[in-house]
Amino acid sequence: MFKKFEEKDSISSIQQLKSSVQKGIRTKLLEAYPKLETHIDLILPKKDSYRIAKCHDHIELLLNGTGEQVFFRHRDGPWMPTLRLLHKFPYFVTMQQVDKGAIRFVLSGANVMCPGLTSPGACMTPAEKGTVVAIMAEGKEHALAIGLLTLSTEDILKINKGIGIETYHFLNDGLWKAKPVK
């Protein structure tokens, strides 16, 4: 999704958010990621005013007070954390681990195929279809991508073919490279 994203061209407008909308987003985030509760004040301080950057292809980025991108979403989809945020607080998103061979493909933006999640080096945490997941890798400490399950983990095991996780944001893509917005 962010493969061809470029900060300069892709962001069409930046808006200051009304405080009521901010509250709405906060509660939505907490609903989606209950484990975030302990640290949400670090990520999005209550007193801060956040902004939303509207981008091409119906992408919205949530910027915190310092202009860092913290969450993004596509159309009315769920808010997903950016990788930089996820590296700081890796615990609040469900993790799925792919095997070593899949890393290079994911790093060039490919969706994760089922066999990459079921082979010996991989490891899945049970989750429903449509869950936001962090894609980890065999032998690596940090997440390398963020995606959405297109099948439930049970189905992935059963079917073992085709796309299992749709990759939205991966290391070194346009969003990763984007600098904090002033």
Add this chain to the structure above:
Amino acid sequence: MHAVNEPDEIKKKVEECHGAVEVTYPIEVKYCGNCSMPIEYCEYYAEYDKCKEWLAKNYPEDYEKLMLREVEEAAGASAGGMDSDRKRQKRGGKGMLRAKKDNEDDNELKCVRLSCTTRGKNKRVTLVAGLAAFKIDLRAAAKFFGTKFACGSSVSGDKEIVIQGDVKDDLLEVIPDKWPEVPRDAIDDCGESKKRGQS
């Protein structure tokens, strides 16, 4: 709608990742200065050698660890044969990232080009192009020129500043004074620009 894992499971996973050490958040991740990814992913970058160089310079300890691991792996591969390879699935295709050819910025000559055009019948404007190559903030520069020459000044298009009035000769003096990193030789007087000034 979002399925929640058992807390134990998450904990286990986190422990796996961080060696069961008490973790304080936010976690500080070391990012490579060359490829900007966490250093453990450098090996998947097209310019891995440059990453290594960077690592050796900035985090010598991690570099040594990496070297050790590589040596071990090489030894393991030769001793254990293809054992580790056989377990894994093979994948086809060209997954490796290619080095991108974005030398555009480097190739672009580092010079500031000044030119003049007319706007309307009797008004002159000065165009300054190429300041961006020196990593100068164009907006700040435009503002500076505006106050300096007491005239309108704006950033037009991508990398060009338009100053109202003919101030080319002054610019030759002002630019090196304001930004010492721009040598006087790098400022090019292009004379009359054929391009009509943007209206």
